[in-house]
Amino acid sequence: MRRPPTRNDDVDWDSWPVQDYLAENYRDLHPSDAAVIAHHSAFYRRAAPGSAARSVEFGAGPNLYPLMLAAAASRRVDAVEASAAGVTYLTRQLDRADTSWEPFYSLCRELNPQLPPALAEALSVVRVVHADVRGLTPGTYDLASMNFVAEGVTEDFTELRKFCGHFVRSVRPGGRLVAAFMENMPTYRIGPASRWPSCPVNPALVTEVFTPLTEQLAVTRIDADPSLPDYGDTGMVLLTAVRPPGPA
Numbered sequence: 049m050r051r052p053p054t055r056n057d058d059v060d061w062d063s064w065p066v067q068d069y070l071a072e073n074y075r076d077l078h079p080s081d082a083a084v085i086a087h088h089s090a091f092y093r094r095a096a097p098g099s100a101a102r103s104v105e106f107g108a109g110p111n112l113y114p115l116m117l118a119a120a121a122s123r124r125v126d127a128v129e130a131s132a133a134g135v136t137y138l139t140r141q142l143d144r145a146d147t148s149w150e151p152f153y154s155l156c157r158e159l160n161p162q163l164p165p166a167l168a169e170a171l172s173v174v175r176v177v178h179a180d181v182r183g184l185t186p187g188t189y190d191l192a193s194m195n196f197v198a199e200g201v202t203e204d205f206t207e208l209r210k211f212c213g214h215f216v217r218s219v220r221p222g223g224r225l226v227a228a229f230m231e232n233m234p235t236y237r238i239g240p241a242s243r244w245p246s247c248p249v250n251p252a253l254v255t256e257v258f259t260p261l262t263e264q265l266a267v268t269r270i271d272a273d274p275s276l277p278d279y280g281d282t283g284m285v286l287l288t289a290v291r292p293p294g295p296a
């Protein structure tokens with residue numbers, strides 16, 4: 049018999065295995081990171097430095113490179129994260145980032161010279177917010193970024209769509225959006241044992257979800273990265289868009 053899909057509230061996010069996730073994904077700069085950074089940098093280069101009074105990283109987790117990228121355009125970046133483990137890691141990193149993040153920052157800065165010379169200076173605009181992204185007040189932000197969250201926090205496609213709606217509505221009308229999704233990733237494992245929910249998505253589904261919610265929608269994809277663990281994915285789906293005027 050098919051088991052019911054695991055939903056976001058079914059999961060103990062406080063026990064998210066931050067160190068295993070970092071070791072598997074972000075200790076080294078992988079080609080897929082470089083591709084996402086290149087995609088997102090093109091988006092941020094179109095924004096004047098400091099043009100966003102407030103940006104949000106939606107489900108920040110322990111990934112610092114989206115925060116670095118957002119710093120080029122933002123006077124403040126809220127890294128919103130539900131997991132106590134993720135919040136602890138992020139808070140420590142803002143005090144002193146691990147040296148493993150330096151190659152990521154070098155690439156971010158190479159692709160967007162609007163960033164300051166030092167990583168610490170870029171991260172000085174980031175505030176860690178221990179909260180559920182679904183509770184954010186709509187229209188709070190000028191710019192929102194989401195990386196591997198809507199499809200990586202539930203197995204329920206209806207809930208995935210709701211997360212995407214919250215993401216779009218987190219910005220004001222006219223606010224800018226950038227996102228990355230794992231492509232076709234089934235429920236996945238991190239470290240030796242832990243299992244986490246996922247919805248397999250592809251460019252067609254991401255386009256279908258975001259078309260009614262956004263304008264200037266651009267969806268692309270990259271191939272799977274053989275240097276990363278095999279999570280069963282086929283690559284990544286990348287998105288930029290704008291929240292249209294009026295209710296989303």
Ligand SMILES: C[S@@+](CC[C@H](N)C(=O)[O-])C[C@H]1O[C@@H](n2cnc3c(N)ncnc32)[C@H](O)[C@@H]1O
Binds near residue numbers: 064179182194195196
């Ligand atoms: C697959 S990880 C992605 C982390 C990070 N954005 C990245 O680029 O690697 C999903 C993250 O979403 C967080 N999360 C899950 N449900 C959440 C919710 N309702 N509100 C805020 N964060 C949530 C998890 O704790 C985890 O850090």
